[in-house]
Amino acid sequence: MVLTAILVATHWNTVRDHAEAWLFQLTRETNTIEPGAEVTIYADWWEMLLHVAADASRSSVTFDPQEEFPFLSQLIYEDPDTVVVPEHTQEIIAFFQKNGYRFLEQRLPRRAYVVIRDP
Secondary structure (H helix, E strand, O other): OHHHHHHHHHOHHHHHHHHHHHHHHHHOOOEEEOOOOOOOOOOOHHHHHHHHHHHHHOOEEEEOOOOOOHHHHHOOEEEOOEEOOOOOHHHHHHHHHHOOEEEEEEOOOOOEEEEEEOO
C-alpha cells in the first residue's frame, strides 16, 4: 500500500492525465483514429491532422467529434499560395495546444493520445 502511494505521488502528472483521459472516454461519445487508417476525401482539416498525428506517432488518437476545431480555418500562411501544415506529431500537438487543446498521452492499456479542449 505504501509503495502504491509513493508511486502515485511521484508520478502524479501521469496518473492525473490517465484518469482524465479515461473519464473523457467514458463520458463522451468519442472517435478513435488508428495509425494507418484510411482518410476519406470528405475529412475535415482537423481530422486529417489527427490522422497525420496517429500515423507519425504510431499511436491511436481519440477525440470527441462534437468538439469544434474552428482554428484550423486559420492555418498559418507564409505567403498567399502556401499553407503551412504541421507534419510531425510534436508540431501537431504544439499547433493544437496553441489553439486551446491538450493531447493527453495515455500509456495504459495501450499507448494513445486523447485530444481534449482546455477548460
